[in-house]
Amino acid sequence: MDASIQQQLIADLLVESFEGLDRYDHELLQIESGTAGADSLNVIFRVIHTIKGTAGCLGLSHIQRVAHTGENLLDLLRSGGISASPEMISALLKLSDALRSMLRSLEASGSEGDADHSPLISLLDRLQEPLGAVEPIVPAPVASPASSVVQSQCAEPIPATSAPGADAGFGFFDDDLAPVQMPEPLFPAPVPTPAPFPEAAAPSAGSGAGAAAGSPAASVSAGAPPAENAGRSNAEDSAIRVDVAHLDRLMNLVGELVLARNQILQKAGVVQDPTLLSTAQRLNVITTELQEGVMKTRMQPIGNVWTRFPRIVRDVSAELGKKVRLYMEGRETELDRTIIEAIKDPLIHIVRNAIDHGIESPERRVAAGKPEEGALVLRAYHEGGQVIIEIADDGAGINAEKVRARALRDGRITPEQAARMPDREAFNLVFLPGLSTAEKITNVSGRGVGMDVVKTNIERIGGSIELLSELGSGTTLRIKIPLTLAIIPALIVTSGGERFAIPQVSLVELVRIDTAGEGRGIESLYGAPVYRLRERLLPLAMLDRELGIVPAEAATPGSETGSNLIVLQADGRQFGLVVDEINDTQEIVVKPLSKIFRSLTCYAGATIMGDGRVALILDVLGLAQRAAVLSDATAQAAAVDPNRAASVLANREKLLLIEAGGGSRLAIPLSSVDRLEEFERSRFEWSGGRQVIQYRGGILPLVPLNRLVPNLPEPEESSDNAQVVVHSSGGRSVGILVGHVSDIVEEEGSERSAGDGSGLLGSTVIQGRVVDLFDPTRLHLSAH
Amino acid sequence: MSETRQLCTFTLGDFFFGIDVLKVQEIIRHQEMTRVPLAPEAIRGLINLRGQIVTALDLRSRLGLPPRSASLPPTNVVIHTPDGPVSLLVDEIGDVVEVDAAGLTRAPDTVRGAARQVITGVFRLKERLLILLDTSKVVELPEPVPAP
Numbered sequence: 001m002d003a004s005i006q007q008q009l010i011a012d013l014l015v016e017s018f019e020g021l022d023r024y025d026h027e028l029l030q031i032e033s034g035t036a037g038a039d040s041l042n043v044i045f046r047v048i049h050t051i052k053g054t055a056g057c058l059g060l061s062h063i064q065r066v067a068h069t070g071e072n073l074l075d076l077l078r079s080g081g082i083s084a085s086p087e088m089i090s091a092l093l094k095l096s097d098a099l100r101s102m103l104r105s106l107e108a109s110g111s112e113g114d115a116d117h118s119p120l121i122s123l124l125d126r127l128q129e130p131l132g133a134v135e136p137i138v139p140a141p142v143a144s145p146a147s148s149v150v151q152s153q154c155a156e157p158i159p160a161t162s163a164p165g166a167d168a169g170f171g172f173f174d175d176d177l178a179p180v181q182m183p184e185p186l187f188p189a190p191v192p193t194p195a196p197f198p199e200a201a202a203p204s205a206g207s208g209a210g211a212a213a214g215s216p217a218a219s220v221s222a223g224a225p226p227a228e229n230a231g232r233s234n235a236e237d238s239a240i241r242v243d244v245a246h247l248d249r250l251m252n253l254v255g256e257l258v259l260a261r262n263q264i265l266q267k268a269g270v271v272q273d274p275t276l277l278s279t280a281q282r283l284n285v286i287t288t289e290l291q292e293g294v295m296k297t298r299m300q301p302i303g304n305v306w307t308r309f310p311r312i313v314r315d316v317s318a319e320l321g322k323k324v325r326l327y328m329e330g331r332e333t334e335l336d337r338t339i340i341e342a343i344k345d346p347l348i349h350i351v352r353n354a355i356d357h358g359i360e361s362p363e364r365r366v367a368a369g370k371p372e373e374g375a376l377v378l379r380a381y382h383e384g385g386q387v388i389i390e391i392a393d394d395g396a397g398i399n400a401e402k403v404r405a406r407a408l409r410d411g412r413i414t415p416e417q418a419a420r421m422p423d424r425e426a427f428n429l430v431f432l433p434g435l436s437t438a439e440k441i442t443n444v445s446g447r448g449v450g451m452d453v454v455k456t457n458i459e460r461i462g463g464s465i466e467l468l469s470e471l472g473s474g475t476t477l478r479i480k481i482p483l484t485l486a487i488i489p490a491l492i493v494t495s496g497g498e499r500f501a502i503p504q505v506s507l508v509e510l511v512r513i514d515t516a517g518e519g520r521g522i523e524s525l526y527g528a529p530v531y532r533l534r535e536r537l538l539p540l541a542m543l544d545r546e547l548g549i550v551p552a553e554a555a556t557p558g559s560e561t562g563s564n565l566i567v568l569q570a571d572g573r574q575f576g577l578v579v580d581e582i583n584d585t586q587e588i589v590v591k592p593l594s595k596i597f598r599s600l601t602c603y604a605g606a607t608i609m610g611d612g613r614v615a616l617i618l619d620v621l622g623l624a625q626r627a628a629v630l631s632d633a634t635a636q637a638a639a640v641d642p643n644r645a646a647s648v649l650a651n652r653e654k655l656l657l658i659e660a661g662g663g664s665r666l667a668i669p670l671s672s673v674d675r676l677e678e679f680e681r682s683r684f685e686w687s688g689g690r691q692v693i694q695y696r697g698g699i700l701p702l703v704p705l706n707r708l709v710p711n712l713p714e715p716e717e718s719s720d721n722a723q724v725v726v727h728s729s730g731g732r733s734v735g736i737l738v739g740h741v742s743d744i745v746e747e748e749g750s751e752r753s754a755g756d757g758s759g760l761l762g763s764t765v766i767q768g769r770v771v772d773l774f775d776p777t778r779l780h781l782s783a784h
Numbered sequence: 785m786s787e788t789r790q791l792c793t794f795t796l797g798d799f800f801f802g803i804d805v806l807k808v809q810e811i812i813r814h815q816e817m818t819r820v821p822l823a824p825e826a827i828r829g830l831i832n833l834r835g836q837i838v839t840a841l842d843l844r845s846r847l848g849l850p851p852r853s854a855s856l857p858p859t860n861v862v863i864h865t866p867d868g869p870v871s872l873l874v875d876e877i878g879d880v881v882e883v884d885a886a887g888l889t890r891a892p893d894t895v896r897g898a899a900r901q902v903i904t905g906v907f908r909l910k911e912r913l914l915i916l917l918d919t920s921k922v923v924e925l926p927e928p929v930p931a932p
Binding site for chain 2: 256259260496498499547548549591593594595596597600602603606608612613614615616
């Protein structure tokens with residue numbers, strides 16, 4: 001046989017067998033759980049049978065021998081000679097493992113490998129034995145034997161071409177006769193006369209064994225395909241295998257077509273020619289349909305990946321002595337092929353983790369008042385052009401304290417960070433490389449490698465992952481991934497006269513900042529622009545300034561009369577991007593940039609717009625890193641999750657920390673702070689015995705902090721600028737001259753001591769230091 | 785007896801340059817360009833070449849010559865590179881000239897820094913000097929990105 005043909009045949013065998021074995025595991029587990037369909041055993045049998053036949057034909061004797069032993073056992077099962085015991089299911093699962101490992105070795109090295117599978121073979125042999133001698137336990141409820149069954153089976157799905165008699169006539173089809181003639185109704189229903197079937201099977205098995213020697217192999221496997229096809233459903237008959245590279249090329253061409261379409265549509269709108277316009281419309285419709293069609297060819301249901309999970313769950317939970325029931329919802333949810341490939345391994349890792357760390361042992365579950373059997377839910381659904389995959393367990397949940405402690409011990413975070421890190425952020429520490437909270441390392445997981453890799457892999461395909469957990473009641477991992485990578489919806493914006501595309505995946509919301517009215521505009525905290533959005537301080541980046549499109553001085557924060565703010569999410573955190581104009585949303589075709597630009601991480605690529613011009617696609621994470629909106633102290637304090645913030649506000653307060661001089665610290669509730677300003681001291685004026693400053697077209701009285709709080713040292717006037725907390729109430733404003741604003745924190749400490757009525761509410765411990773809590777009513781009084 | 789080479793010629797200011805004609809994909813008139821903020825100075829932007837995005841490199845800037853006047857729209861010489869096509873912006877395109885390969889002489893040592901690495905040599909033509917550029921060196925921008 002020609003070497004390249006041999007190569008091709010082996011490649012086909014690999015693809016087919018891996019698929020088949022997944023199906024095999026799936027059906028087998030259904031049999032074990034008692035939910036098997038009528039056809040399950042036939043499916044299983046055919047998978048092994050095909051592998052055996054093809055392997056024999058290609059001279060892969062190890063694979064053939066192992067498959068053959070399994071086939072014998074399956075044949076007995078199928079014919080009802082024996083019924084499936086748990087031991088048998090386990091052995092049959094081991095069979096698929098053995099076959100997989102040999103196939104993998106074949107794939108990697110070209111040989112079947114030299115692993116010794118003889119224990120498995122003897123186990124499979126042993127399991128067949130009892131039946132011949134002992135097993136005819138079954139009564140005979142079915143009066144008419146095989147013939148009538150054959151009739152009914154053939155009548156239904158298979159067209160006349162493969163009447164069993166015709167098949168039988170070819171003699172050498174013996175081996176395949178079985179699948180056609182011994183259909184599903186015989187399992188698990190008992191058989192009238194069990195004896196003939198095992199015997200019938202035996203000779204065919206014998207011929208199969210002979211095939212291993214060499215010559216009859218070709219005829220055996222040559223016979224296999226037609227019988228194989230006859231038994232399959234029509235859906236499989238009408239499907240063909242297509243090289244993914246072809247589909248990728250088609251996808252690229254469609255991308256080009258989409259661009260050309262966009263250009264023609266735009267032109268047609270300008271030219272005003274009715275014929276051109278209607279042709280363009282038609283082109284538009286056809287292109288859209290073609291695009292959808294081609295994308296559909298690359299789509300696969302996520303269930304294709306999930307077929308392996310029942311098996312994984314079974315094995316892992318058995319290994320760990322846990323009881324876990326797997327629920328799968330939305331297995332028909334479709335995803336682009338490349339994405340399916342990319343999430344396969346991360347998903348397996350997550351599932352193993354969930355069973356190992358998440359779900360407790362049966363005893364502990366019972367003790368905690370939960371059902372003995374843990375639940376693991378895989379759920380997939382579409383949401384807003386993305387696919388959401390959730391892996392949820394009802395296990396012990398994650399102890400945020402432990403994670404913090406561990407990260408602290410490893411020096412990943414500082415004590416201050418640990419102290420003020422909300423649980424939700426602490427959970428995400430598990431994605432740090434090398435961090436594991438498992439108390440002991442098991443075979444399954446806990447080595448601390450993995451979750452970071454999971455995260456990296458998900459992010460590489462433009463997805464994101466978050467972890468939600470509640471101690472005692474379970475953990476949910478939520479993965480968001482784009483449907484496809486080549487054509488994405490994007491928001492088109494303009495800044496500094498240039499257009500940019502922002503992938504919609506990163507988009508959270510659009511905000512119009514109107515500083516002309518009463519509303520708060522862009523503020524400056526610590527020199528960094530921030531915007532207060534629903535009780536959150538959102539760190540801001542000015543697109544034009546970050547990209548150096550306009551001189552930095554031209555856009556000082558606060559000086560705009562109105563601007564467009566795009567709230568974006570990167571790395572699980574939010575920040576605001578200020579742009580000149582928000583144009584519209586569009587489907588764009590992502591094109592890579594030349595390598596010359598590889599050092600510019602703020603671009604994800606480029607695309608061609610409807611007018612034929614090129615627009616850059618922003619890389620949201622790269623941009624955020626460039627603008628440092630995710631890493632500095634402002635972001636740390638500000639990027640609190642909105643849901644959490646809402647729930648927390650009731651009993652927790654955000655505080656503005658002030659170094660009041662002389663080593664004392666003061667905290668002002670952020671809710672009573674309207675603005676933080678920095679003024680040059682040279683702008684201070686005196687009016688009516690008070691220090692004032694011209695501010696926003698009015699006069700703002702200024703009060704030193706030590707006027708409100710006795711026993712504070714005089715504020716140092718070392719710098720030319722003074723930091724001022726602006727407070728408004730009842731239409732009046734006052735500026736409090738504070739020493740130095742150091743941070744914004746959430747009050748965590750509960751050991752609040754009582755105040756003495758001297759402008760302080762009391763004291764508390766924040767970040768390991770005693771802080772005086774300022775009484776905000778004093779602010780109110782000073783304003784009037 | 786001696787080998788000849790065909791060179792695609794163009795001008796940048798008073799200088800007369802040539803590149804191997806086989807390296808040239810096409811020559812197109814000035815195109816609308818999208819600039820790439822933060823990119824190295826020599827990169828003028830991106831152009832849409834029939835659906836393909838091509839990076840445009842200003843040869844004047846690359847060779848350390850003074851910028852061309854705004855009234856003079858540059859011409860794109862699109863060349864093949866291993867990293868896809870790149871467009872070189874030149875002042876004016878000239879003829880394809882045939883030169884004697886043996887007539888190539890080393891560039892004089894007085895040629896200044898930026899240009900030095902990208903000049904293969906010089907041909908003495910009857911009326912002027914023709915400077916031969918190494919296209920693969922031209923598109924290799926020095927790293928790190930030079931500050932303007």
